[in-house]
Amino acid sequence: VADYLTQFCVFELIVLFPIDFGVCRRKIKGHEFREGVFQYIFPGAVVGVAGGLWVGHEMFSGNVEWLSFFGKNGLYERTRLQPLAAPGYKYFRYIICFQSFYKNSHRIGLDWIEFICANNKDEMIFMCFHDSFQVIQISDSHLLPHEDDLLKGVTTWQTFRAVLERITHEHPRPDLIVATGDLVHDGPLAAYRRFRAHLDRLNIPVRVLPGNHDDPALLAEVFHVDTERDMASTADYIDFGHINQGNWLMVFLNTVIPETQHGTLDSRELTRLDALLSAQPDRHALLFMHHHPIPRKNESPNFPGLRGAKSFFSVVDRHPSVRGIVWGHIHNRFEENRRKVLLFGAPSTCFQFNTVSMKQLSPTDGPPAYRRLTLAPDGTIESDVVQVSI
Template sequence: MQGRSVRLLHITDPHLHAHTESRMRGIVTYETFNAVIDRVLADPDPPDAVLATGDLVQDETLAGYLLFRKAIERLDAPIFCLPGNHDAPDIMANVLQAAPFQLCGVASLAAWRLILLNTFSTGDDGGRLPQSELEFLRQALADHADHHVLVSLHHQPVPMGSRWLDGVGLRNADDLMDIIDRSPQVRALLWGHVHQASDRRRKGVRLMSTPSTCSQFLPNSDGFAVDSRPPGFRWLNLRPDGTIDSEIVWLE
């Protein structure tokens, strides 16, 4: 078990609504979300686990979360979730409280541990890690010093090079990075929110964002702008030696 790679599916920002035909920026988000699930189901190599990093539902409705659950339960795997700025954390916690779902906390996958952070900040499209969440992270890292760790959150902890989007990132990213810099077992940070793909390195740690399962934002744009890229998602292969293979799949 410890010696095998983990195939992790990352989906993010589906922005579902109470009604299956509702649109956001012209896109029927429930349709594109199901198209992503269909693509995953057609893959001969199924996921060992699924990570969903927030903005699951756009209109803060119970019906929206029930649609999320109905669609993603088509995948036969544990599903790890964390909230984004558009989510309704209380409804989300009610709907996603039992297996196969896990909301926030630490998830175990062979030699890896996923630490799922909650950056939801009431009334703010940007995110924040309160002291309690920073303390949870410190403790989780202390408990898992001998594992490879992937830390995931909704908001970007580094600038994306887009002025409007970087105005709604993680407000206290320095607090997070101080902890990451002192934790050599952290291999990667992975987030949603920015509706675009990115993959870079900072002090040996892999930093990745993943496109939304609905519409994308135009990279490097100073003002809000929608990209013409299609829905997308990310595969990660978490190797037992702590390295990661990853690829984005676009629904062209």
């Protein structure tokens, strides 16, 4: 693709979008117009032809594709698009050339290359499109030392494998799996190695976080997470990292205090989070952790969430780039909105807890499940929960 495009322009990176992303449709005098506000998706994007004009909106009228511009001189102009897709294909595909405002790499859908290499050298148009990013969240697997061991009447290895099988069939190529804690239930190193071996077979990038039933040091060892010795104590500080992906920043926060049920974010984690959000204000941020940062209705004192949540939300509230917070621990689905920040709690891959009376902490007959999240370039998050039959 790069060799082909360099015949026409100099570029720093290429991004692909489905053409109907962010587009609203309306009819005027029998003609369908599709208007997309791409300049709000990528404010620094410029069109690779016609003197570097700002992207305006794309229209479809009759059987003709048009890309409309507002030029630097303020005049309205338009340029006819030559489709780069095979005839009869549902969507047209185009490519955009970015200048230096966006230096971070973006993923190219290799299965789209056949739509790019059309011979239209006279009118090569670069439009602002990009893929969404799909994340699968698994949580609270509570895997035991032996694969036939039971926890509250459930063979947790069996339900875990069933969830992975469903992911493989339903989402053969998600971009990332995030495991948000209580992955092994007070188990040995061998259980963590077996857990990783199952995930490695999927050939999908994985990020992990510890829960209150995990040993963070063993988890970090198996997944090669860097640790830093805290000279003031006997504990290690484990940074579970972050990911920059397209327009998104994903931060993985360690809430675990060894040998305690409740969670907290110590000063180092809060400082790290604040620094990451401050350094990348133009990226939409999604935060992952194990413990729930808001209290549950009828919450059991034996099932505590995040202590010091006020300090955490003081950091979040300073950064309007935060779009969502995702956690595990509660063994059930949860969705809420706090000051335009979406909050997602995850079900367990083994058993769910009663959501009516958390004080009972009795497993329900709810099936194992996982959450999927789709992150759009404009900061939109779509999410649902997938239940798995055993």
